[in-house]
Amino acid sequence: MDDIFGIPAPLLFGQLLLGLINGAFYAMLSLGLAVIFGLLNIVNMAHGAQFMMGAFCAWMLLAWAGIGYWWALILSPIIIGFTGIVLEKLFISKLYKLDHLYGLLLTFGLALIIEGVFRNEFGSSGLPYRIPPELSGAWDLGFMFMPIYRGWVVVAALILCLATWLIIEKTRLGAYLRAATENAALVQAFGVNVPRMVTLTYGFGVALAAIGGVLAAPIYSVNPQMGSNLIIVVFAVVVIGGMGSILGSILTGFALGIVEGLTKVFWPEASATVIFVIMAIVLLARPAGLFGRA
Amino acid sequence: MTECTSRRGILKAAAALPAMGGLPWRSARAQAANTVKIALLCDFGGTYRDVTGPTELACIRQAAAEFSNRGFNVEVLYGDNQNKPDVGSNLARQWIDRDGVDVVVDGGASSVALAVNDVVREKNKVFLNTSSATSDLTGSKCSPNTVHWTYDTWMLAKSTGGATVKAGGDTWYFVTADYAFGHALERDTTTFVRNAGGKVLGSVRTPFPGTTDFSSFILQAQASKAKVIGLANAGSDTVNCIKQAAEFGLTKRGIKLASLLMFLPDVHAIGLQTAQGLICTETFYWDLNDRTRAFTKKMRPNISVPLCMNHAGGYAAVLHYLKAAADMGVAQARANGVETVNRMKAMPCDDDCFGPGQIRQDGRKLHPAYLFEVKKPEESRGEWDYYKLLQTTPSEEAFRPLGDGGCSFVKA
Numbered sequence: 001m002d003d004i005f006g007i008p009a010p011l012l013f014g015q016l017l018l019g020l021i022n023g024a025f026y027a028m029l030s031l032g033l034a035v036i037f038g039l040l041n042i043v044n045m046a047h048g049a050q051f052m053m054g055a056f057c058a059w060m061l062l063a064w065a066g067i068g069y070w071w072a073l074i075l076s077p078i079i080i081g082f083t084g085i086v087l088e089k090l091f092i093s094k095l096y097k098l099d100h101l102y103g104l105l106l107t108f109g110l111a112l113i114i115e116g117v118f119r120n121e122f123g124s125s126g127l128p129y130r131i132p133p134e135l136s137g138a139w140d141l142g143f144m145f146m147p148i149y150r151g152w153v154v155v156a157a158l159i160l161c162l163a164t165w166l167i168i169e170k171t172r173l174g175a176y177l178r179a180a181t182e183n184a185a186l187v188q189a190f191g192v193n194v195p196r197m198v199t200l201t202y203g204f205g206v207a208l209a210a211i212g213g214v215l216a217a218p219i220y221s222v223n224p225q226m227g228s229n230l231i232i233v234v235f236a237v238v239v240i241g242g243m244g245s246i247l248g249s250i251l252t253g254f255a256l257g258i259v260e261g262l263t264k265v266f267w268p269e270a271s272a273t274v275i276f277v278i279m280a281i282v283l284l285a286r287p288a289g290l291f292g293r294a
Numbered sequence: 295m296t297e298c299t300s301r302r303g304i305l306k307a308a309a310a311l312p313a314m315g316g317l318p319w320r321s322a323r324a325q326a327a328n329t330v331k332i333a334l335l336c337d338f339g340g341t342y343r344d345v346t347g348p349t350e351l352a353c354i355r356q357a358a359a360e361f362s363n364r365g366f367n368v369e370v371l372y373g374d375n376q377n378k379p380d381v382g383s384n385l386a387r388q389w390i391d392r393d394g395v396d397v398v399v400d401g402g403a404s405s406v407a408l409a410v411n412d413v414v415r416e417k418n419k420v421f422l423n424t425s426s427a428t429s430d431l432t433g434s435k436c437s438p439n440t441v442h443w444t445y446d447t448w449m450l451a452k453s454t455g456g457a458t459v460k461a462g463g464d465t466w467y468f469v470t471a472d473y474a475f476g477h478a479l480e481r482d483t484t485t486f487v488r489n490a491g492g493k494v495l496g497s498v499r500t501p502f503p504g505t506t507d508f509s510s511f512i513l514q515a516q517a518s519k520a521k522v523i524g525l526a527n528a529g530s531d532t533v534n535c536i537k538q539a540a541e542f543g544l545t546k547r548g549i550k551l552a553s554l555l556m557f558l559p560d561v562h563a564i565g566l567q568t569a570q571g572l573i574c575t576e577t578f579y580w581d582l583n584d585r586t587r588a589f590t591k592k593m594r595p596n597i598s599v600p601l602c603m604n605h606a607g608g609y610a611a612v613l614h615y616l617k618a619a620a621d622m623g624v625a626q627a628r629a630n631g632v633e634t635v636n637r638m639k640a641m642p643c644d645d646d647c648f649g650p651g652q653i654r655q656d657g658r659k660l661h662p663a664y665l666f667e668v669k670k671p672e673e674s675r676g677e678w679d680y681y682k683l684l685q686t687t688p689s690e691e692a693f694r695p696l697g698d699g700g701c702s703f704v705k706a
Contacts, residue, residue: 011517018510116339123599124343126530128565131541138543144513147541219541220506221533221563225340229506264510269472272501 007265010143015261021150023257024157025212029230030237030249031161032208035168038244039181039201042092043100045108048231049115050206053080054213055222056118059129069132069218076214077207084206088199096198111228118224126221153215160211161250168246177201236279242292252290328624329367332358332612333395335382335410336402336425338374341503341529344559344599346400346425346608352596353609354399361616366624368616371395375402377503382406386413396628397422397615399608404428404475408435415439419631422615424607427528427555428478429694432658436701439631441638443659444607445577447475448694450554451482453575453663453687455524458552459490463522466552467515468497469508469535471527476502479526479554495520500527508535509542516544528555533563540568557602561680566671569680573667577692578606578647579681582664589646600678606647611659614643651689656701663692 003009029051036044057079058072067075087110095103130136135149168174180187180194188194213227220226234253241252256275263271282290334354336346351372358368371389375382382402389395390413397420401407407426414421414437421440423431429446431437466487470476476499484494495518498511512535515523523544525535532553539551553560556574580590580601589609590601597605618637619627627634639653651661666681674680696704 008517011513014513015510018507018513021509022507119339119343123559124337124340124347124530125345125559125563125599126533128563128568130565130567138541145543145547147543149541150509219538221530221537223530223563225530226506229504261510265514268498268500268511268514270501272504 005266012262012265014144015265016258017144017146018150019258019261020254021154021257022260023254024154025216025230025253026234026237026257027161027250027253028157028212028215029209029234030241030253031164031246032205032212033234033238034241034244034246034249035164035208036202036205037238038246039177040092040198041096041100041181042103042107042202044202044205045104045231046087046111046114047107047205047209047234048227048229049111050080050084050209050227051213051216051230052118052224052227053083053114054210055129055217055220055226056122056127056213057210058214058217059127059222062129063127069214073211073214077210080210080213081203081207085199085203087206088202092202093195093199111231115224115228122224124223124225126223126226129217129222131218149218153219156211156215160208164208165246165250233275236275238289240275240279240282240289242289245289245291248289248291327628328365329369330397330616330619330624330628331369331371331389331393331395332397332399332615333371333373333386333389333393334399334608335373335375335385335389335406336400337377338372340377341531342377342402342425344563345529345557345602346402346604349597349599349601350400350424350605350608352593353601353605354612356593356596357609357612357616360613361620364616364620366620375406377403377406379405379409383409383413386410387417390414390417390419396420396631397612399612400424400604401426403473404430404478405473407431408474411435411437411440414631417631420615420634422611424611425604427475429482429699430474430478432654432656433694433699433701436656436699436703438657438703439635440657441611441635441653441659442657443611444603445575445663446658446693447479447482449577449663449687449692450479450575451486453665453685453692454552454554454573455483455486456490457573457665457685458522458550459487459492463550463552464490464492465520466492466494466522466524467518467520468494468524468526469511469515470497470499471502471531472499473502475528476526480524483524483526483552483554497526500531502527502531505531506534507538509538511535512539512542512544516542516547516549520549522550522552524552524554526554528557529560530563532556533560536564536572537568557604558600558678558680559602561668562600562678566669566674566680569668570670571668573665573684575663575665576603576681577661577663578603579664579666579683580678581681582683583649585646585649600680610643610645610647613645614638614641614653617641654693654696656696656699656704658693658696658699660689660693662689663687 054076057076061067061072131149138147184194241248263274337343338347373385399422401410404426424443427447429448431442468480470480561569643651648661653659665685
């Protein structure tokens with residue numbers, strides 16, 4: 001067996017793969033954040049709570065209505081996306097003209113309230129959600145035992161990220177959205193309903209978080225703090241990638257997943273901090289982030 | 295703004311003065327002197343909320359209610375320690391200095407408990423620790439103001455660790471939460487494994503709190519070729535480890551998981567399908583005997599998560615404290631924490647949750663430890679029916695012998 005830096009090669013490959021899987025979650029969540037920040041200029045601190053709501057929605061659909069995983073994957077983002085639209089209409093839309101800080105504080109407050117309500121209702125130790133039978137089991141890759149479900153998460157995340165990037169960068173709708181962020185008044189003058197478009201964009205960003213939640217439900221326990229554990233890391237990913245850069249957040253998400261995975265082998269105690277160390281270095285060297293425009 | 299508020303506050307107080315003129319000041323003060331203040335400090339919003347939190351608060355209120363007609367009042371306060379030692383010790387200090395709290399119950403995560411332990415000792419109050427694991431509380435960090443009630447790492451290591459080695463699991467690898475509790479549990483279990491002729495092949499320390507994905511650590515454990523993976527963590531960390539170990543097929547490959555600290559709410563969260571066959575140790579189970587069933591029936595309307603030993607510990611420890619306080623007189627009990635704890639040690643304990651027992655010189659409460667196996671889904675007959683009793687360790691053998699702890703004030 002070959003060793004790389006004193007670590008058996010199969011173990012290292014396994015860790016790289018696991019890093020990629022975690023990276024898929026980072027990418028999916030930071031993508032939603034980047035879309036919302038890029039087009040609405042809102043730092044959506046409620047993103048973690050919305051990710052958690054997506055997971056809970058899947059659990060409720062199964063436990064209360066007998067609706068399984070595949071339908072949840074479609075229904076949960078629609079339902080949670082709709083709650084996002086309501087939030088945008090009621091609160092967030094009032095803040096577009098103010099400083100970023102107000103949006104951050106509002107959404108942070110909303111996140112605390114949402115998490116508190118769920119904690120009160122469902123406790124903190126979590127609820128079981130089983131892997132769908134079609135995706136249970138595992139492949140033996142030789143160097144590691146790869147659960148089919150985790151493979152599916154990576155594929156699903158890649159498809160979602162690519163599709164979002166294509167929509168925003170390559171379609172007419174995406175062009176309107178980007179134009180509206182540059183000069184909303186002008187786009188409105190061309191007959192595009194900008195406020196509605198912005199509302200729907202927020203709903204879409206929230207729906208992305210909810211899909212992430214549904215994908216995470218069978219792997220992690222479905223509990224109210226599942227989002228807050230992840231959201232800080234995801235923010236670091238967005239900052240490193242460059243606030244508002246869609247491609248940046250996707251690539252950084254996957255890359256940092258891998259870096260974190262490797263840290264777990266070489267220096268496990270530091271695995272929770274490594275991303276923030278990178279963030280500090282990137283901010284010093286390139287304040288706009290790796291892919292951001294200054 | 296502050297000025298405005300405070301001015302308004304003064305005006306309000308001034309307006310209220312005539313109304314309070316008739317208030318019997320002396321009797322109000324007498325009532326305060328006749329009130330025991332108990333404050334529950336634990337996790338109300340994080341990983342350990344369900345194994346302590348609101349359910350333990352309900353249990354403590356139950357104990358207080360049972361003492362409502364003994365000629366003194368019991369007031370119960372509570373606060374969230376956020377699993378942070380600085381937050382916990384500040385809250386304890388504030389309670390004691392500002393609110394006149396006499397007893398701090400629980401403490402929560404071991405790191406917090408060790409900090410609170412020092413505060414309570416400095417202020418000469420009483421610390422009833424009911425959910426922290428570290429055996430240092432009655433060892434190198436022991437305090438004459440502290441009673442460690444429910445369980446500790448030494449007991450878990452002996453019961454769960456000992457049984458696992460006996461069943462053939464002689465090579466171990468630890469997945470350890472990187473703070474006081476995880477370190478103590480790993481250390482105590484390592485001693486047992488080595489003494490039983492087993493070997494520890496290594497360990498990995500996982501950041502706490504904030505780790506949700508343990509698959510990487512589990513694969514490292516698997517790569518060590520150990521027969522047993524010892525989970526020196528708790529709460530949702532344990533839940534995630536067990537779920538993810540099942541996902542990566544460890545159990546199918548014959549690798550055993552030793553969940554060194556697992557509570558009934560954790561089993562509830564994992565689900566019997568995944569948790570079946572795991573063994574764990576608790577000192578209380580709701581379906582153990584008629585007294586525990588009666589207690590659970592009494593508590594049922596006020597709780598939403600299954601009762602575990604920490605909750606029961608909160609009830610029993612407060613009950614025993616109140617008995618001692620009633621016995622020695624409230625004024626005296628409030629005045630001197632060490633003396634009250636000494637009285638608690640001198641009196642035999644008896645309650646519905648743990649049965650008869652006693653508190654040892656070093657503050658260790660002694661009662662039996664029960665080794666349970668998690669039932670298969672088809673064996674479970676109803677709500678919260680999750681455990682099968684495998685073995686009982688009698689109270690005199692369940693905990694570390696008095697002389698081995700290294701507690702400074704224990705006389706040889």
